Amino acid sequence: MQLYLPIAEIPVNIFVIFGMGGAVGFLSGLFGIGGGFLLTPLLIFSGIPPAVSVATVTTQVVASSSSAVVTYWRRKAIDLKLATILLAGGIFGSLIGVILFQVLESVGQLDLVISLSYVTFLGAIGGLMLYESVRAIRRRRSGVAPKARRPGQHNWIHGLPLKVRFRRSKLYVSVIPVVGLGAIIGFLGTVLGIGGGFMMVPALIYLLRVPTNIVIGTSLFQILFTMAAATVFHSIGTKTVDIVLAMTLMIGGVIGAQFGARMGQNLRGEQLRLLLALLVLLVGLRFAVDLLVTPEDLYSIAIVKGAGA
Amino acid sequence: MRRLLTVLVSLLMVTGAFAQSQPNRDLVTSLSSDLISIQSNFTGTEIVIFGQASNIERQPDNRNGYELAIVVEGPPQDITTRRKGRFLGVWVNREAERFQSVPSFYAVASTIDIGRMADRTLLDELGIGLNHINLAVSGVSNVALADRDDFRRAFVRLREESGLYSEQETSILFLTDTMFRTNILLPANIPVGVYKVKSFLFFNGEVVARTEQSLAVAKTGFEEFTFRLAQDYALVYGLMAIALAMFTGWLAGVIFRRD
Numbered sequence: 174m175q176l177y178l179p180i181a182e183i184p185v186n187i188f189v190i191f192g193m194g195g196a197v198g199f200l201s202g203l204f205g206i207g208g209g210f211l212l213t214p215l216l217i218f219s220g221i222p223p224a225v226s227v228a229t230v231t232t233q234v235v236a237s238s239s240s241a242v243v244t245y246w247r248r249k250a251i252d253l254k255l256a257t258i259l260l261a262g263g264i265f266g267s268l269i270g271v272i273l274f275q276v277l278e279s280v281g282q283l284d285l286v287i288s289l290s291y292v293t294f295l296g297a298i299g300g301l302m303l304y305e306s307v308r309a310i311r312r313r314r315s316g317v318a319p320k321a322r323r324p325g326q327h328n329w330i331h332g333l334p335l336k337v338r339f340r341r342s343k344l345y346v347s348v349i350p351v352v353g354l355g356a357i358i359g360f361l362g363t364v365l366g367i368g369g370g371f372m373m374v375p376a377l378i379y380l381l382r383v384p385t386n387i388v389i390g391t392s393l394f395q396i397l398f399t400m401a402a403a404t405v406f407h408s409i410g411t412k413t414v415d416i417v418l419a420m421t422l423m424i425g426g427v428i429g430a431q432f433g434a435r436m437g438q439n440l441r442g443e444q445l446r447l448l449l450a451l452l453v454l455l456v457g458l459r460f461a462v463d464l465l466v467t468p469e470d471l472y473s474i475a476i477v478k479g480a481g482a
Numbered sequence: 483m484r485r486l487l488t489v490l491v492s493l494l495m496v497t498g499a500f501a502q503s504q505p506n507r508d509l510v511t512s513l514s515s516d517l518i519s520i521q522s523n524f525t526g527t528e529i530v531i532f533g534q535a536s537n538i539e540r541q542p543d544n545r546n547g548y549e550l551a552i553v554v555e556g557p558p559q560d561i562t563t564r565r566k567g568r569f570l571g572v573w574v575n576r577e578a579e580r581f582q583s584v585p586s587f588y589a590v591a592s593t594i595d596i597g598r599m600a601d602r603t604l605l606d607e608l609g610i611g612l613n614h615i616n617l618a619v620s621g622v623s624n625v626a627l628a629d630r631d632d633f634r635r636a637f638v639r640l641r642e643e644s645g646l647y648s649e650q651e652t653s654i655l656f657l658t659d660t661m662f663r664t665n666i667l668l669p670a671n672i673p674v675g676v677y678k679v680k681s682f683l684f685f686n687g688e689v690v691a692r693t694e695q696s697l698a699v700a701k702t703g704f705e706e707f708t709f710r711l712a713q714d715y716a717l718v719y720g721l722m723a724i725a726l727a728m729f730t731g732w733l734a735g736v737i738f739r740r741d
Contacts, residue, residue, distance in 0.1 A: 177524040177670070179701065179708040184525050184670045232723045239731030240738075281564050281575045289572075401724045408720030412712055416723050417522075423727060427734035464572045471566045472636035476559050477580065 180415035181225045187421055189219070194233070194425025201237060201426070202433025203440075204449045205389065207368030207396060209234050210295065212422065214456055221418070223284055227274070227366030228407035228414045229422070231400045234368040236423040237430060238397040245390030252341040252387050256394040258348055262355025263399035269356075270363030271406040278411070281475065288460045290365055295457030298371060302450035309443040342383045342391075350380065355395060363403040368396040371453065508536045509691035511552075511681045516695070518668060519702040526670040529554075529697065531591075534661050535683050549593045549684045550654050551610050554666050554697070556587030556646075557675030563637045565625075579633040580620040586673040587646050588615060591653045591664040600687040608682065608689070612638055612649045645669035674699050 176187040193215050201208030209230050216226035245251050277283040333347035354376055358369040373392040377383040383391065408414045437445065511533035518527055531552055560582050567576035592599065596611035605614040617634055625633055641647035646669065654664040677697040682689050701709050712719045 175523065175525045175670075177520060177522050177705060179522075179705045180712055182671065182673070232727050235724055235727035236731040236734075239728045240733075240735035241731075243732060243735040281562065281578055285572075285574050401728075404723050404727070405717065405720035408712065408723065409716040412716060414712070414720065414723055416708060416712075416719070416726070419723060420726065420730075423730045427730060427738075431734070431738045466573075468566055468573055470640075472563060472633070472640060473566070473575070474561050474563050474637060474640050476586075477562050 191425040194422035195429035198426035198429025199433035202430035203437040209367035213366035224413040230366040231403040232419040233422045234400040250390035259355035259395040262352035263359030266356035266359030267363040270360040271410040291460040299453035306446035518699040551592040555585045558583040559586040
């Protein structure tokens with residue numbers, strides 16, 4: 174069934190979009206990720222304009238993270254103070270992101286920056302995750318117990334000024350890296366159409382040493398509100414949020430996520446991380462191929478003014 | 483004096499009679515619809531243009547006969563055409579050429595090959611045929627003069643591929659000696675706005691009659707409401723999008739609650 178999208182101004186097959194939302198939702202439920210980094214490329218590769226894809230996925234991420242936030246809220250697994258400071262940075266980063274997005278679009282380099290960023294971030298994160306999960310699987314096979322986290326362990330980040338105490342996370346750390354981290358994730362999320370959970374969670378664990386039981390809920394809470402801000406900024410700035418597309422993706426996504434989450438419970442953590450790492454690398458590779466292989470058509474057009482601009 | 487007046491009057495009558503004896507080449511055209519409404523089930527449509535060219539004696543394949551061309555033109559747009567080049571091993575957009583006030587949609591139908599209809603200069607002036615549309619470029623451009631034609635060709639080709647530009651020679655059908663009909667396809671991705679439908683009647687390479695009508699393409703109903711909201715009340719639209727997303731997420735959490 175074809176459905177005309179009011180903002181993207183093209184008709185799409187609603188079942189295909191619904192299916193994409195469902196498939197990505199399944200994976201996000203399986204791996205406990207937002208799935209924006211999969212959904213945005215899928216939409217772009219299926220012919221939705223990149224600007225609409227990125228802006229609309231920010232809205233979809235709001236939906237997928239809010240159902241999870243409710244769960245973590247009930248379990249009291251959110252450090253509100255930490256999340257609020259992250260969020261302050263996130264909103265700032267998101268604002269800069271929308272401004273940059275418009276500048277890049279006007280000079281015709283948006284697609285390039287999106288592709289390059291995907292290659293860089295997905296390549297780096299995917300590589301790290303692959304390394305880490307392979308090591309974990311080997312360790313398990315050889316039977317050596319992993320080193321437990323020592324609470325007193327500090328790194329350079331803990332030497333920064335403006336320290337604040339986060340009771341729930343049992344942390345006493347400077348706000349500078351917290352705001353900075355929020356800003357970077359907010360910025361990337363807005364430009365790339367991703368929630369950024371797959372970057373936020375490792376950063377919170379390895380850099381700030383937030384306890385693992387608090388980390389996911391806090392990260393989700395921050396993503397929810399950063400992406401909500403990004404949706405508003407995109408609505409005002411680029412005017413490319415397509416509510417019909419977003420709604421279709423959301424419904425597919427939340428249903429898929431339920432099945433994914435159920436299946437995820439039967440898989441082991443390291444195996445899941447290994448699969449996720451391969452998935453992340455694959456998406457990065459797809460973008461790299463587009464950048465390196467001679468394009469079929471060297472020319473492209475973009476409407477800058479007048480009807481449909 | 484009276485003689486002179488009589489001569490003048492008779493002269494007038496003669497010229498009047500002469501004018502009447504000339505064949506009346508009036509052209510009348512009509513559209514199957516003057517409003518195309520885009521709704522959620524819109525997947526493109528077709529308009530039919532009917533017309534009558536009075537008193538023409540059309541002889542097919544006669545170089546000196548009457549011929550017709552019908553142009554459907556969308557509202558103007560500024561469009562940037564970019565060309566990729568290798569930069570540090572990566573394919574990036576390098577040169578760009580901006581075409582100003584070019585039609586967002588362009589379709590031409592004719593009775594014979596457009597090139598055979600009239601002189602190049604006249605076709606250029608009227609903008610009949612894909613080779614004759616006025617594609618003005620902006621002054622600032624980093625495209626070498628030698629490459630300008632490549633950009634022009636690429637622009638027209640890309641627009642043809644997206645179905646927004648088309649040329650259908652010999653697609654005007656004569657139902658009788660004077661009545662004709664043609665169909666113009668409007669694809670799903672047509673921009674909204676006021677379109678112009680221009681019809682030209684040629685005789686011996688000259689335009690002897692022309693008509694112009696307007697055709698509105700507009701979003702209606704939900705599509706129009708959503709689009710206007712996003713354009714004019716962006717903040718409200720953004721907040722609505724968030725509210726909808728949060729509600730959907732929350733609802734899913736409630737429905738599929740497991741703990």
